[in-house]
Amino acid sequence: MKPQDKQAYLEEYELLKKKGKPFFPYAVLKDSAMALIVVVVIIAMSVILGAEQGPKADPTSTTYVPRPEWYFFFLFEVLRVIKPPELVPIATIGIPTICMVLLLLLPFYDRGAERRPERRPIATTAGIFTIIAMGYLTFLGATSGSPTEIDMEVAPQYEAGKEVVAGAGCLACHKIGENGNHGPGPDLTHIASRVPRAAIIRSVEIGPGIMPSFRDLPQKKLDELSDFLSSLD
Amino acid sequence: MPKLRLPKIPDSVVPAPLRKPAKPGRGGLPKGQAPADLKTAPPERQTDVQRLGDKAKDAPADVLAWVDQRTGATGFLTGMLYRKVPKGTNWFYTLGSATLFAFIVQAVTGVFLAMFYTPSATQAYASISHINNEVPLGALVHGMHKWGSSVMVILIFLHMGRTFFFGAYKYPRELNWVIGVVLLILTMTMAFTGYLLPFDQRSFWASIVGININGTGPIVGPYLSDFLRAGPELGATTLSRFYAIHMLLVPGAIIALIGAHMYLVVKLGTTAPPWVRAEKPKVATPVAELDAGVEGNGAGPSNGASAT
Secondary structure, eight states: OOHHHHHHHHHHHHHHHHTSEEIIIIIHHHHHHHHHHHHHHHHHHHHHHOOOOOSBOOTTOOOOOOOOOGGGHHHHHHHHHSOOGGGHHIIIIIHHHHHHHHHHTHHHHOOOSOOOGGGOHHHHHHHHHHHHHHHHHHHHHHHSOOOOOOOOOOOGGGHHHHHHHHHTTGGGTOEETTEEOOOSSOOOTTHHHHSOHHHHHHHHHHOOTTOOOOTTSOHHHHHHHHHHHTTOO | OOOOOOOOOOGGGSOGGGSOOOOTTSSSSOTTOOOHHHHHSOOOOOOHHHHHHHHHHHHHHHHHHHHHHHHOHHHHHHHHHHOEEOTTOOGGGGHHHHHHHHHHHHHHHHHHHHHHOOOSTTTHHHHHHHHHHTSTTHHHHHHHHHHHHHHHHHHHHHHHHHHHHTTTTSTTOHHHHHHHHHHHHHHHHHHHHHHHTTOBHHHHHHHHHHHHHHHTSSTTHHHHHHHHHTSSSSSHHHHHHHHHIIIIIHHHHHHHHHHHHHHHHHHHOOOOOTTOOSSOSSSOOOHHHHHHHHHHTTOHHHHHHHHO
């Protein structure tokens, strides 16, 4: 913005202010009405939706699928879109950090004098695109199931392992055949053809990358789980 | 939308600090001139009770004057309350104060929850059950805190959207945009750390994944996740750490930055919608009338008439 643009803006603003109304009571009245709406909405949500407790946190239990609060869905979904393991840091930290820096520094690279959205096509388009992208990713996150059932035929000796995998919530991040979500974790449909049994066990126990560790599972369940997974070839 | 119009506020409604009432018996007449009734009937002597009553009447103004002499607060207050907001200010401009109000709801409900919550891995879950089932209105306050966070996040994004599309982050308000983005990040930090506190399965496993996500970051990532986890496994120390961040560190920073944000709002003023112009080009307003309207509430002509 050139110095004369700044001067013009300040003069225009001074005139607009002179033609305006005092903050009290006009703006205060609108703000109070809005505050009332906010508190009524919050109380209504509390009464209708409540704040029920889930089961108590238990490192050895496997019946829960990790799910963030809904307004973090869009971040979690970025992980599903960007799949290769070597790119995971870009999805987890890289993209959010870049977006935050771009957002923080916005006034320093968008320095034009124009303020009307219809005359700032690049900024307005970028803004609308960001809203659509975040909305779409949130929608994906909200509709992606957290299935705890696996619908597939397996040999009887792997039935127990299938139940452990389903109960441990592996499908929140992994796909097995037609079941489960496409990422952030790798597809497990043919895991045994790529990864030996020992490596599968190590992964389950360590929890590489963003995956939680399942080393607190009882040994029997761990064995059943590894039997089932190493049968998938 | 119909324009909001309010009748002119009578003086009696104006907050007391803004005008000190004239003391009885003072003012009104020039020095040395007796009021008319004094000539006919001498005034009754004030009784002690009356004098006390007068003093009591003046007390609020005197106290405020005392405070004002030492702080200059009334000047600031009048400046803040009666500053003009520019022409065209509409309901979109309530989103910022609505976000602030949502934060206040979070702060108040949070204080009440803290009175009953125990930040220990063994007792946290039971203390939340206690709040939900036994504390009077506990379930309501807990629900308000839980859903209030969603409302606050939505409002903060709407407020940011308004600022973005109206170009309100441009000169001279760049710094306030930066403060706002930091407030957004801090609000998300509150959401992340608060999620673990109920210590149920959902919060436990989601926090593990969240901490692991931080751990994949380049260079600082592993240190960050170690710091958050406060140990090899998510457990009691993690909970205390999240509790301290959620209760002390981030709220303190948020309150300080909201103060800075609002100081700049008052100092720089809120923007007008970008399509509003000070002069309407089609309606030709005579300059004299415009000036009169600006200067003296449209009373210009009548003043002129009485002077002649």
